[in-house]
Amino acid sequence: MVTKQFNGSPEDADLRRADSLAREIFSDVANKWAFLIIEALGERTLRFTELRDEIEGISHKMLTQNLRMLERNGLVERRVHPTVPPRVEYTLTESGQGLRATVDAMCGWTQRYLSHIEAARRRFDA
Amino acid sequence: MVTKQFNGSPEDADLRRADSLAREIFSDVANKWAFLIIEALGERTLRFTELRDEIEGISHKMLTQNLRMLERNGLVERRVHPTVPPRVEYTLTESGQGLRATVDAMCGWTQRYLSHIEAARRRFDA
DNA sequence: CTGTATCCCTTCTGATACTG
């Protein structure tokens, strides 16, 4: 997709727009924190604080920022309970679950090739 | 994986090291340019310039930088032909092909939910 | 052709403080 070539003809305009949007989505989503959030929300709904505790090393700011982005793209649903103190829950939507499958696949890949990669690094660094 | 919790016991040390490495790999690879490079190298070996032409918008610098990273992690093999001018070819290794499968899946996901996402954005931005 | 190095601007990120 993202590497498709165009010839400049008028009928390419739609394809070009779709491609540019796909690129944009790709750039939004293909980032470490987004993946980790999707992974964490895999099975269950979580509150803001629970998410932050679950994802080691994420800052308050990065978490809100990425949650907004995921919400904007319709991957995550944000439910606010009008209580005090507030209670906000995040859940993966259908499309979020769809992406989760590929994130899971990537986690599996990481596990499978862990030692392989470690070895490659040692070789390279020498 | 990456969201696993530890209890601090000594026997957790190995798990913790593996997890930290997995995290590191995740951070390296879960980035836009790396994905686009892997996607471009999907079927065939490509030269440096061919890659740059294939991936719209990538700069000389980002391409070398990401190729080095992918090579270091053993996802891409770099073959130099000692000719003049030089000819350098990049190919996906076995582990690279493994990751490619998940990148492909993500491209498929993007296509499938393109209009869905576009709609979600319009809703959110209002 | 491929690759490294440099300059310079932009974006990212974490820490902190402050609101409802």
Add this chain to the structure above:
DNA sequence: CAGTATCAGAAGGGATACAG
């Protein structure tokens, strides 16, 4: 508890020049 705003340092990224 959840979220926003701000600041400063780090990293990302483009352009250019130069070497093998």
